[in-house]
Amino acid sequence: MTTQTLRIRRSIQELQDAYTQGNKKPLEDLMRAWKGVKELPPDDPRSFFKLGGFHGEPFRGAGWGNASYWGGYCNHGNVLFPTWHRMYLVKLEEALRGVPGCEDVTLPYWDETSEESIQKGIPWALTVKDFELDGESIPNPLRSFVFNQAIVDHIDHDKPSYSKPKGYETVRYPLSGLVGSKEDLAATRLHNKHYSDYDKNVELLNANVVNWLNSIIIVDDKPVSTHVADKYKSCLEAPNYTVFSNNSSAAQWNGERPGTEPVVPLEEPHDSIHLAVGGFDYPGATDYSPIDGANGDMGENDTAGLDPIFFFHHCNVDRVFWLWQKRQGFTDHLDIIAGYPGTNSVDGQGATPGVAPNSWLGLESPLAPFKQVEQGRERDCTSLDCINIERQLGFTYSKGSLEDPAELERMTLKAGRGTQALHVTGINRAPIRGSFLVSAFANIGGKRHHVGTRAVLSRWNVSGCANCQTHLEVQAFFGLHAFPEKLLQGATYEVEIRGRDGVLASHAKQTGPTGKRLFHLEVK
Structure with missing residues (x-):
């Protein structure tokens, strides 16, 4: 297939710019397509409810009621993370x-690492309240x-935090979307009452995103980057697909190589x-007041796929995956x-529906529930179909950020070259409700x-997943x-674990609510 016949995935910023310059059709057609899939009946295989629900809730397949399986079809923490989400985007795009x-x-x-995003946050097409169509x-x-249909949290029967009624509307920072009990x-009504101004909420959301993307600290009068944009840049340097693809593999790789700069996997940014x-507020942010009690849908694995911004975010993640493939010479094969x-x-x-627990994953593993027809027969999609x-x-991607070598060099601000790394091990996620931060x-x-x-993007109740109980450790x-x-030489270090329930542990208090030790800190 020649470049001329490839359809091009452009940045939403490009569509915005064309719109404001008078070429309104591309953005209007995008809005029309999204409006269309969202209006389809929930049982239609092309509906947004159906497709969005594959990621977590409503737990289709065996995953909704079997503790041997992860709650949704999505793959996280394993080598199928990039390819499963790549195929997920393809199916949503086909529906559009x-x-x-x-x-x-x-x-x-x-394009989360573009100058526009770093300076302003989320493009307005993803946040403006109304649109003329x-x-x-x-x-x-x-x-x-x-x-357009209720979802039920089958995992936590005593407190179904992520049950959502028909008519519920997804929310983002600074709002809360917990309505299950x-x-x-x-608590959500009380919290959201303080944030009734939609435009002001968008400002707060963008301020938080900018802090995550753009933070630096000053050490010895020199800037040092700690931001997410730098993590995206760093993951392009990962030496092989296995450690590039996911947090679990990268943690093992980094643990085996003390004294070297840690590899950053794609899953981390x-x-x-x-x-x-x-x-979640960006830790250490000082230019605005952190907002506790924000529980937006993108922040939890259970409901993230039901916020439209999920797919624009993951489209960028897939673009970075493709940039890594081109940079490292893996456009036609991947090694595990x-x-x-x-x-x-x-x-x-835990294992996803359609995949047996404790089975080895490879490029031929099914990317359930996605299917394709080959020679008149339907079969499971695999990673081999989408390398x-x-x-x-x-399709291909338009040229965006992270492609210019000079730009990549500018994005990483270095103050010197130390040889040490902080290694935080033994983080027990069993008592932690939902996603959390290790700072x-x-x-x-x-x-x-x-x-x-x-x-750490997680599910609200890990205890509902039997396999998760044997894989509770998170490393950072x-x-x-x-x-x-x-x-x-004279530095001391602290670690803080913050979840939906506030600070769960710190260097001074390394045990969680159950009294169990939550982490171990080591400098090496």
């Missing part, structure tokens, strides 16, 4: 193109989704954006280290500096290579 008059629509990406002002189809609903949009952490169906989460997006899937701080010269944060690595060696 199936809306009458929208046959040429492609799914745009939110065909001479009529309509609710912007990209800013939220109103459930009387207690949750009362991906998690950070989920939590930035979904409701056999038997490595992150290559088993119980690593990081080369141009040759196999018929590291260095006390240097009497000042407390934020070294970095590992965002924080490179100190940007800090001058001389300053690290």
Whole structure:
């Protein structure tokens, strides 16, 4: 397939710019397509409810009621993370193109490391309240989704935090979307009452995203980057697909190589954006007041796929995956280290429906529930079907950020070259409700500096997944290579774990609510 016949996924910023310059059709067609899939009946295989629900709730397949399986079909913490989500985007894009008059629509990406995003946050097309389409002002189809069917949290029967009624509308930071129990609903109503100004909420959301994307600290009068944009850049340097693809494999790789700069997997900055949009303040931010009690849908694995911004975020994640493939020479094949952490169906989460527990994962593993027809027969999609997006899937990406070598060099601000790294191990996620943050701080010269944060996208109730109970440990690595060696000699370090229930543990208090030790801190 030639470049001329490839459909091009452009950034949402490109569509915005064309719209404001008078070429309104591309953005209008995108809005029309999204409006169309959201209006389809919930049992229609092309409906947004059906497709969005594959990621977590409503737990289709065996996953909704079997504790041996992860709650949704999505793969996290294993080598199928990039390819499963790549195929997920393809199926959503096919549905968008199936809306009458929208046959040429492609799914745009939110270029999260562009100058516009770093300075302003989320593009306005994803947040503006209303949009004019065909001479009529309509609710912007990209800013939220109103459930056309209820979903039930089958995992936590005693407190179904992520049950959502028909008519529920997804929310983002600074709002809360917990409505599953009387207690949750009362707390959410009280919280959201303080945030009734939609435009002001968008400002707060963008301020939080900018902090996540753009943070730096000053050490020895020099800037040191700790931001998510730098993590995206760093993941392009991962040496092989196994460690690039997921957190579990990267944790093993980094643990085996003390004294070297930790590898950053693609999944790590991906998690950070989920939590930035979904409701976690950036640790160490000082220019605005943190908002506790924000529980947006993007911040939890259970409901993230039902917020439209999920697909614009993941389209960018897939674009970075393709950039890594081109940079490292893996456009036509991917290599998996056999038997490595992150290559088993119980690593990081639990087996997904259609995949046997404790089975090895590879390029031929099914990417359930996605199917394709081959020679008149339907079969499971696998990673082998989607390695080369141009040759196999018929699309490519427009040129965005992270492609210019000079730009990549500018994005990483270095103050020196230390040789140490903070290694946080033994983080027990069993008592932690939902997603959480692991933040590291260095006390240097009497000042407390934020070294970095590992965002962990998780489900609300890990105890409902039997396999998760045998894979409870989360590890975090924080490179100190940007800090001058001389300053690290007298430094002391702290770790803070923050979840939906506030600070769960710190260096001074390393046990959680159950009394169990939550982590171990080591500098090496």
